[in-house]
Amino acid sequence: MIPLKHRNLLAMAFVMLTLSFQAGHARTTGQAGAIWGADYFPNIPLITHEGKEVRFFDDLIKDKVVVINFMFTRCPDVCPLETARLREVQKILGDRVGKDVFMYSISIDPEYDKPHVLKAYTERYQVGPGWLFLTGRQSDIITLRKKLGMYNPEERGGNLRAHSLSLLIGNQSTGRWMRSSPFENPYVMATQVGSWLHNWKLPPREGQDYASAPEVRTLSPGESLFRTRCSACHTIGGGDLLGPNKEKLGPDLYAITQKRELSWLIRFMKEPDKMFEEKDPLSMALLEAYDDVPMPNLSLSDRDIEQLIAYIEEESRRLGAPENPQGGPDSRGADDSTKKSQ
Numbered sequence: 001m002i003p004l005k006h007r008n009l010l011a012m013a014f015v016m017l018t019l020s021f022q023a024g025h026a027r028t029t030g031q032a033g034a035i036w037g038a039d040y041f042p043n044i045p046l047i048t049h050e051g052k053e054v055r056f057f058d059d060l061i062k063d064k065v066v067v068i069n070f071m072f073t074r075c076p077d078v079c080p081l082e083t084a085r086l087r088e089v090q091k092i093l094g095d096r097v098g099k100d101v102f103m104y105s106i107s108i109d110p111e112y113d114k115p116h117v118l119k120a121y122t123e124r125y126q127v128g129p130g131w132l133f134l135t136g137r138q139s140d141i142i143t144l145r146k147k148l149g150m151y152n153p154e155e156r157g158g159n160l161r162a163h164s165l166s167l168l169i170g171n172q173s174t175g176r177w178m179r180s181s182p183f184e185n186p187y188v189m190a191t192q193v194g195s196w197l198h199n200w201k202l203p204p205r206e207g208q209d210y211a212s213a214p215e216v217r218t219l220s221p222g223e224s225l226f227r228t229r230c231s232a233c234h235t236i237g238g239g240d241l242l243g244p245n246k247e248k249l250g251p252d253l254y255a256i257t258q259k260r261e262l263s264w265l266i267r268f269m270k271e272p273d274k275m276f277e278e279k280d281p282l283s284m285a286l287l288e289a290y291d292d293v294p295m296p297n298l299s300l301s302d303r304d305i306e307q308l309i310a311y312i313e314e315e316s317r318r319l320g321a322p323e324n325p326q327g328g329p330d331s332r333g334a335d336d337s338t339k340k341s342q
């Protein structure tokens, strides 16, 4: 297996990569050379938005390069953005989608998302051929998500909005899987998928062993949280992220701890929805500046917030944020929302 080099990853602006779940799996199976096959992936039955019955392993991923995400049509805020982003990726890949790349969006609200509901959704988002929306039994889908490392325990009790904003890109035949963000720059994502296609169907190398899979830098808890929960809409020092129609997704959080009162920041991360309700002036001004797209309440715990703030501070310092809050004008700050494109 060709190791995924950090070098390559760094070159790809903001790749989110967590190989830990598969590396962990390989260690437990201890089978050198084994590709994750039917014995790893649950072959659950699913139904497509066109009403066709399929099996997850046999029909959807076996010998294929795939992009898989989890969504639900009643999702009020982030899924529509996610879908729009993936639509961009689909456009860039063009007619390869459905031929040598397959895209799957699996509902985590399958009782509501019946095939006809998904079909209407694909029409709304002008989803082209080769990208299937799928539903099935709730328990099967949860099993699948757990196996793919894409289940957030905070969802228990029906808090679907806590679902993790990530997707998987994989090549089942070579056994390479990678977690990415649906808010990855669509060109970067298309390149990732495209480059994986490069050796798709090549037989796996002898001795391929996930126990010797590329070492993955251990992320601090704050960085992992940021990557999985925030990087959909925010960068630190990378400028404001823009959506497919150039709408602003969220402010750059570079040096944000120096720009805002700590207590305001903590509360805003914890319950932005309440602050909008209360018409907190700064929250309202931000809401207006960001095209009325509200920052979602991500059900963060106090500990999450502490770790996130620590990470944002550390990353800002790494990028040269001054220690002194009055450290002079800063050209990369969060208020600079117009210059950068991605």
Ligand code: HEC
Binding pocket: 077, 078, 225, 226, 229, 230, 231, 232, 233, 234, 248, 249, 250, 251, 253, 256, 260, 265, 268, 269, 272, 286, 287, 288, 290, 291, 292, 293, 294, 295, 296, 298, 300, 308, 334
């Ligand atoms: C779906 C997009 C989205 C996600 C995900 C998101 N945010 Fe936001 N965030 C926004 C938007 C948009 C704003 C600007 C205010 C508004 O319009 O609500 C914002 C504002 C903020 C602000 C205030 C910035 C300022 O200038 O004062 C902070 C801090 C913040 N977000 C932190 C986070 C953190 C930490 C996470 C992850 C745990 C996160 N956000 C996840 C969209 C998002």
